[in-house]
Amino acid sequence: xxxxxxxxxxxxxxxxxxxxxxxxxxxxxxxxxxxxxxxxxxxxxxxxxxxxxxxxxxxxxxxxxxxxxxxxxxxxxxxxxxxxxxxxxxxxxxxxxxxxxxxxxxxxxxxxxxxxxxxxxxxxxxxxxxxxxxxxxxxxxxxxxxxxxxxxxxxxxxxxxxxxxxxxxxxxxxxxxxxxxxxxxxxxxxxxxxxxxxxxxxxxxxxxxxxxxxxxxxxxxxxxxxxxxxxxxxxxxxxxxxxxxxxxxxxxxxxxxxxxxxxxxxxxxxxxxxxxxxxxxxx
Numbered sequence: 001x002x003x004x005x006x007x008x009x010x011x012x013x014x015x016x017x018x019x020x021x022x023x024x025x026x027x028x029x030x031x032x033x034x035x036x037x038x039x040x041x042x043x044x045x046x047x048x049x050x051x052x053x054x055x056x057x058x059x060x061x062x063x064x065x066x067x068x069x070x071x072x073x074x075x076x077x078x079x080x081x082x083x084x085x086x087x088x089x090x091x092x093x094x095x096x097x098x099x100x101x102x103x104x105x106x107x108x109x110x111x112x113x114x115x116x117x118x119x120x121x122x123x124x125x126x127x128x129x130x131x132x133x134x135x136x137x138x139x140x141x142x143x144x145x146x147x148x149x150x151x152x153x154x155x156x157x158x159x160x161x162x163x164x165x166x167x168x169x170x171x172x173x174x175x176x177x178x179x180x181x182x183x184x185x186x187x188x189x190x191x192x193x194x195x196x197x198x199x200x201x202x203x204x205x206x207x208x209x210x211x212x213x214x215x216x217x218x219x220x221x222x223x224x225x226x227x228x229x230x231x232x233x234x235x236x237x238x239x240x241x242x243x244x245x246x247x248x249x250x251x252x253x254x255x256x257x258x259x260x261x262x263x264x265x266x267x268x269x270x271x272x273x274x275x276x277x278x279x280x281x282x283x
Contacts, residue, residue, distance in 0.1 A: 001122050001159070001242050002235050003027045005175070007167040013175050014201040016220070020165065021197055022213050024178045028163040029212070035120055035160045038244050041068040041253070042119050048257035053265075061264035067253050071246040072118040080114050083107040104154055112156040113236060121242040124157040124164070126179070127232040157233065164235050176200075177233035180212060198233050202226050 003024060010017050040046065044066050051060050086101065088094040109125070116123035130153045134146040162179045166172040177198040183191045192209040204220040226232065238244065246253070 002164040004168040014199050063260040068246040076114045080111045117238040118245045121238045121244040124162050174231040
């Protein structure tokens, strides 16, 4: 979710402020535990998996009924089962807009966006331009000319990897955004981070070798113009509290799984039990 700061602390919003960037990264890290827990519950990695009895000889059944995934999948299907329709006021033509949305497969994007909203309570989408095949033209003399070409793209960004920083006014205008990617070498070992900062007029990328935090000695490895003239990382909220659809039900999900686990474990123990009698003879 977005974090608010006093815009005056930044100075020029189009020049990287290392202290502000590190503050944003710190806020991003502080929210990962909650987001990871929500992701785990959706994927079936729930508390019941660690349940055990005091008697170590008894193995619990650990029944996991994934209501978290059911809730999210049902809500996503309800919201996006039929593609979202985009319309305009009478007399306005948005055919070009609709064609652009069709090219980027906006329905698939909407489904992914709604899923993240349902699981995490908020998410981000990133607007960017991707270079495509150049436009080839021939002049009157028969000379071939190639003109660079780009296409508008939009992607859902995991909220565990990005954060938007806004001003602290009632309007919460975006000041800049940060997108982080962990890097690995060819042996699969951690190899620092890529930290991309999106500002209204330019985009800069840093590369660290260990910690995610930047130092004053870290210089941008890449700097490009932001043609959107605004922060291209956009936050969407599931609700005002930025809570996931099943987040308030986690304790109920845990209780249900525990109840089913104890019932099945008790039944298995009963089936495996032996009847032992004392003081009786057979004859």
